[in-house]
Amino acid sequence: MMEKIRRTKVKELLGMESGCDVVAKGWVRTKRGNKNVAFIALNDGSTINNIQIVVDKTQFEDSVLAKITTGACIGVEGKLVESVGGGQAVEIQANAIEIYGECDPMRYPLQKKDTSFEFLRTVAHLRARTNTFGAIYRVRNQMAFAIHEYFHSKGFVYMHTPLITASDCEGAGQMFQVTTLDLNNVPKKKDKVDFSKDFFGKQTSLTVSGQLEGELGATALGEIYTFGPTFRAENSNTPRHLAEFWMVEPEMAFYDINDNMDLAEDFIKFLVKYALDNCTEDIRFLNDRYDNELIGRLEGVLKTDFVRLPYTEGVKILMESGEKFEYPVSWGVDLQSEHERYLVEKHFKRPVILTDYPKDIKAFYMKQNEDGKTVRAMDVLFPKIGEIIGGSEREASYEKLDARIDELGMSRKGLEWYLDTRRFGSAPHSGFGLGFERLLLFVTGMTNIRDVIPFPRTPKNAEY
Numbered sequence: 001m002m003e004k005i006r007r008t009k010v011k012e013l014l015g016m017e018s019g020c021d022v023v024a025k026g027w028v029r030t031k032r033g034n035k036n037v038a039f040i041a042l043n044d045g046s047t048i049n050n051i052q053i054v055v056d057k058t059q060f061e062d063s064v065l066a067k068i069t070t071g072a073c074i075g076v077e078g079k080l081v082e083s084v085g086g087g088q089a090v091e092i093q094a095n096a097i098e099i100y101g102e103c104d105p106m107r108y109p110l111q112k113k114d115t116s117f118e119f120l121r122t123v124a125h126l127r128a129r130t131n132t133f134g135a136i137y138r139v140r141n142q143m144a145f146a147i148h149e150y151f152h153s154k155g156f157v158y159m160h161t162p163l164i165t166a167s168d169c170e171g172a173g174q175m176f177q178v179t180t181l182d183l184n185n186v187p188k189k190k191d192k193v194d195f196s197k198d199f200f201g202k203q204t205s206l207t208v209s210g211q212l213e214g215e216l217g218a219t220a221l222g223e224i225y226t227f228g229p230t231f232r233a234e235n236s237n238t239p240r241h242l243a244e245f246w247m248v249e250p251e252m253a254f255y256d257i258n259d260n261m262d263l264a265e266d267f268i269k270f271l272v273k274y275a276l277d278n279c280t281e282d283i284r285f286l287n288d289r290y291d292n293e294l295i296g297r298l299e300g301v302l303k304t305d306f307v308r309l310p311y312t313e314g315v316k317i318l319m320e321s322g323e324k325f326e327y328p329v330s331w332g333v334d335l336q337s338e339h340e341r342y343l344v345e346k347h348f349k350r351p352v353i354l355t356d357y358p359k360d361i362k363a364f365y366m367k368q369n370e371d372g373k374t375v376r377a378m379d380v381l382f383p384k385i386g387e388i389i390g391g392s393e394r395e396a397s398y399e400k401l402d403a404r405i406d407e408l409g410m411s412r413k414g415l416e417w418y419l420d421t422r423r424f425g426s427a428p429h430s431g432f433g434l435g436f437e438r439l440l441l442f443v444t445g446m447t448n449i450r451d452v453i454p455f456p457r458t459p460k461n462a463e464y
């Protein structure tokens with residue numbers, strides 16, 4: 001029956017003039033009505049909104065009508081007419097209905113009354129069919145596209161850096177090993193694992209950052225960015241950490257830390273504006289349903305200049321605040337999210353870029369300041385989240401970098417290729433990493449990072 005008319009997506013149908021014959025296909029959100037007529041809310045994922053299907057029950061077999069339950073997949077052919085009820089401009093007067101997939105109401109998990117995020121995480125394979133997760137995943141898609149649009153329009157080269165690597169960029173040792181060795185019978189040499197027998201002939205892991213390879217790109221192509229999955233085996237079960245997350249890492253030759261901060265601020269503002277302009281209905285839904293300050297917060301960020309403040313001054317503000325923190329603050333400590341949020345939400349009431357951190361709490365590659373104690377780091381701190389971006393100007397001097405590697409007792413083996421960027425035509429350069437899911441927390445107003453990625457990987461959880 002439906003072969004003749006091409007399917008139109010719900011998003012498009014809702015903006016069309018009435019009068020024509022159409023075919024809609026999707027999943028039943030609800031069915032209600034009376035003895036004579038049924039109203040079906042049909043959604044196909046193209047928009048948060050449903051199209052209403054009006055069914056004259058006398059024209060359909062009871063056996064067909066009985067199969068139209070929440071979650072069932074159906075196709076409908078009918079006339080697009082002006083809607084008599086409020087709420088929508090047009091609806092479809094059904095002439096024919098095809099059932100593609102039935103959905104047993106007794107067993108369908110989303111039929112349950114429990115709509116908590118905790119419950120939906122246990123059925124993450126189906127949660128995209130809810131209004132909330134449909135909205136979040138559409139926003140995620142738009143943001144990914146916006147990232148490419150931003151850098152592409154600025155002439156940055158999108159560079160693919162490897163996911164399997166032999167180096168630990170952040171030096172934190174939080175890496176997932178990649179191996180084909182038989183774990184029940186590991187080859188050994190002098191009591192140590194013999195990685196020469198492993199697939200790559202050396203010890204390898206999943207990347208914690210594409211930065212080091214990104215620097216190779218920047219010192220040849222000028223301005224590059226990477227955007228891909230990143231892996232961290234940190235055992236932190238917090239609402240802001242994932243074991244597998246996506247990171248955007250621009251890396252630019254001839255940028256100092258100020259250029260780097262300008263880019264970071266402009267980039268975030270572009271993304272937030274893009275979300276407001278292109279995800280209007282989804283963000284409006286999330287605002288009205290969960291957090292009616294969301295849109296205000298997004299618009300607020302566009303209007304304000306981010307504070308730029310050295311770490312030392314930030315710590316002074318925290319120490320003089322009189323606030324009781326769970327983790328006490330003093331110069332030299334790594335700031336916790338409670339400290340970051342105090343600065344952003346209570347003290348300055350706007351995003352803060354903290355710079356010039358103590359070298360001992362930052363990675364080896366950061367440019368060393370004259371004071372011998374701090375490095376030219378920059379972390380962008382956001383309301384409700386804390387750190388959303390981490391970056392720095394890079395140490396361009398071979399001698400200084402070499403000395404730092406020694407000081408930290410790092411092995412130079414496996415890093416020679418990286419040191420070549422400083423040996424041959426070393427260039428001043430900078431870059432940063434934006435946690436994609438942390439950005440999405442801000443843009444969607446969600447409070448748990450597990451809810452802004454379709455299939456979250458966290459300690460003891462790798463379903464699907």
Ligand code: 4AD
Binds near residue numbers: 169391436
């Ligand atoms: O601050 P990080 O560790 O910086 C780097 O990896 C640098 N190599 C980036 C660079 O300069 N190119 O991580 C960058 C950002 C953090 O600010 C945070 O937003 C996010 O990545 N992030 C995480 N997001 C989710 N789950 C985790 N476990 C994360 N760890 C970091």
Ligand code: MG
Binds near residue numbers: 387
């Ligand atoms: Mg960081």
